[in-house]
Amino acid sequence: MGGHLDQFVTANREHHRLVVQPRMGFGQVHAMREGLRAVAALELPVVGTITLDSHTRVGDYLTPLRRLADGDELNGYPLVSHPVATTRTMLDGLNGPAFPIQVRHGTALPQRVFRRLVRVGLDATEGGPVSYCLPYSRVPLAEAVAAWAESCRFLAGETEHGHVESFGGCLLGQLCPPSLLVATTLLEGLYFRAHGLRHLSLSYAQGPHDEQDRGALRALRALAEVYLGDVAWHVVLYTYMGQFPRTAAGAAGLIRAGARLARDTGCERLIVKTVSEAWQIPSVADNVTALRLAAEEAAGPPEPPTAVQDAFRDEVLSEARSIVDAVLDLDPDIGSALVGAFARGVLDIPFCPHPDNRAVATCVVDGRGALVWGRTGNVPVPGPAREIERLSSDRLLAMLNHVARRYDGEVAS
Template sequence: MNSGSGGSVPVRSVPAVPLPLSPARGRFSRFVRRSHEQGGLVVQPRMGFADTATMRRGLEAVRAVRGASIGTVTVDSYTRVNDHDSARRALDRGDDLNGYPVVAHGVQETRRLLTGVADDDFPVQFRHGSALPRELFGALARVGADATEGGPVSYCLPYSRVPLPQATAAWAECCRILADRPETMHLESFGGCMLGQLCPPSLLIALSVLEGMFFREHGMRSISVSYAQQTSPEQDLEALAALRLLAAQWLGDDVDWHVVLYTYMGVFPRTPVGAYRMLEDSVRLAVRSGTERLIVKTAVEAYRIPTIEENVDALEFAAAVAADERRAAPVGGAVRQTGIYEEALQLITSTLRFGDDVGSALVGAFAHGYLDVPYCLHQDNANRSRAAIDPGGTLRWFDPGAMPLAASDGHGSAPVTARSLIDMLGYNERRFDREQLVGAAVRGML
């Protein structure tokens, strides 16, 4: 399906697909729609602190950002695995957790966190990473949260040892918990971010769309589909166009949906300028592709968890770059075509043959290797597929395993070894840091 490395690459003009009209639009989606229609890119951090005072200060700082911003409350590791007793003991001892323990804090405390901060002009999303989030989702529904995220596959395979059938059944129940709320709650698929890197775009797109279909099947009507920045801006632009077209085709007219892009989630550059260059590239990609929302990273990602101030700096930098890009280049236009749309479509349609509903189809497709995340060691993942970065920076299938895809022409001669895998994991780190160091050297010679 792919064109390979030789010859010309076809280019097709793909118009931007407008956000769908839907009556089921909660506060989160209304804000994203309004910002998009006004020409703004919504920027959002990945921020979480254990104590309510610090978490509230973080939300207030993000709300004051110059630009359209959404707040984030990232939960802690104990909550992700439903160890709420340990989270409560940690709070009692004053331990520094790596996020906000929603269940341990309780509904009233979390409501106090949001009161006076979250509103129509500043929705807040709770981010978690849990394969079995029933208790968390119950708390979020009682709190009146605007949005959360994850998925039956995307928060099971890379993060947990929970069997995929169990996670899928749990997520079906969790969707119904959220769907039963009087006010529409937003649910974002994390499927476009599987393992953060070295997963070719067609599988990321297919998983995100399939999870969106799963959410819809279980009552959700406000959804976002995701994609993580990879190693080639041209490939990413094609991938985002394909994601938008497939979401429009498969999510239905009764779903209010948008696209969210993640700044690269793999090994980050170690120089501050290199890190900001990577963030800048993701912002420009978001604007050029017509993406509505961007999850940003900071310049210290390679070293530690960022402070509130560092998150704000990254958000304001992203908002400024987005404004500059909108002035410099129109949204939409021609993108190259290497078969990403066709691959993703094949993965979606072949998956749906494995069950009468999306959940059972996902479980069946993974059981037969028709969905297979490369380098993922989960017990329900075949782990036969392999991907590689070609010399031009494009992420391709070296071996698709049992998936109904073809290996990329001209890129299957050398096996992926431990050394080459490590080299690929550091590809963007070296690329952006090298640009910074080469630029410094050139300036020193002048």
């Protein structure tokens, strides 16, 4: 059995329904089950999530059990720490064709997570050798590339419909040019395919400029047809991952905008944030409310693209294709190509401090509110680089808070 995520998404795509999904994880087994049950009870096309805790993400499987024994809360479910039988019981009667469940984990070296998720009866997860290494760890990229290769081959060999969602379209959550997000998720998709996986999803994170996002998502879909046309894939949009609005109305407005963006660009799945995102770890009730809000907004008719979106699409498509092709030209082995690309600065994530990232390239929010390259470094994007002065801390802070202030300001006005 298995393959529930792919089957579920495909069935809803055929009926033009957007699948919504929370980012939710709890340390206690009963809390995790109750959270999943609450989401499963919604009369919506919804996927369940088991988000792992921060200790598991760095390979610490003992601390979670000690903390739970002491009555502490965790920020996720310690999948590797809990016994297999315990998690199987927790999932009993939930995971299935009507309610697929995905593991989300943030782990640069994921072998044990992959082995455990298969043992408990799951086959869908997320991440990637770049997207779960550079932004979130100090693990050398070459080690992450090797670890993810082993993990992908294991998932492909042990499951019929093993599914990995690239997190490459969400690098650092903000202040990353859309073409780099599109290129990275495509490269991770190619990497997954090279290691035996035939069921993928490609991600993109909602940014500060709606029309730019619409163009970028159309470019992503067009390029996926070219580079990944021989495997099953769909597109996943993430609600804005930077500083969230602090007012409930502002946060709701941003969630609604993300749902419309997903609907209008044909995204099959939407990862939904909550109105309480800016001040607390969201509760089950917060997640349920946000899922309903997003699904309600996405139910309307799609809006057609505009000339402005067409221009953004063409720009992102050209830049992303240039980046992907430059990386693939470095080495016939895509893992080696990824490592070499970062060593040469062909791939360079703005503001990412990982030792294997050059951090020469920069990104700014321009006068339109769009994300554009500042310095391009060695990233092979066509056209003249937009060289800028050194970013001040005040300008960087303003860019980081741009979206939150805009949505809260709209409410205040």
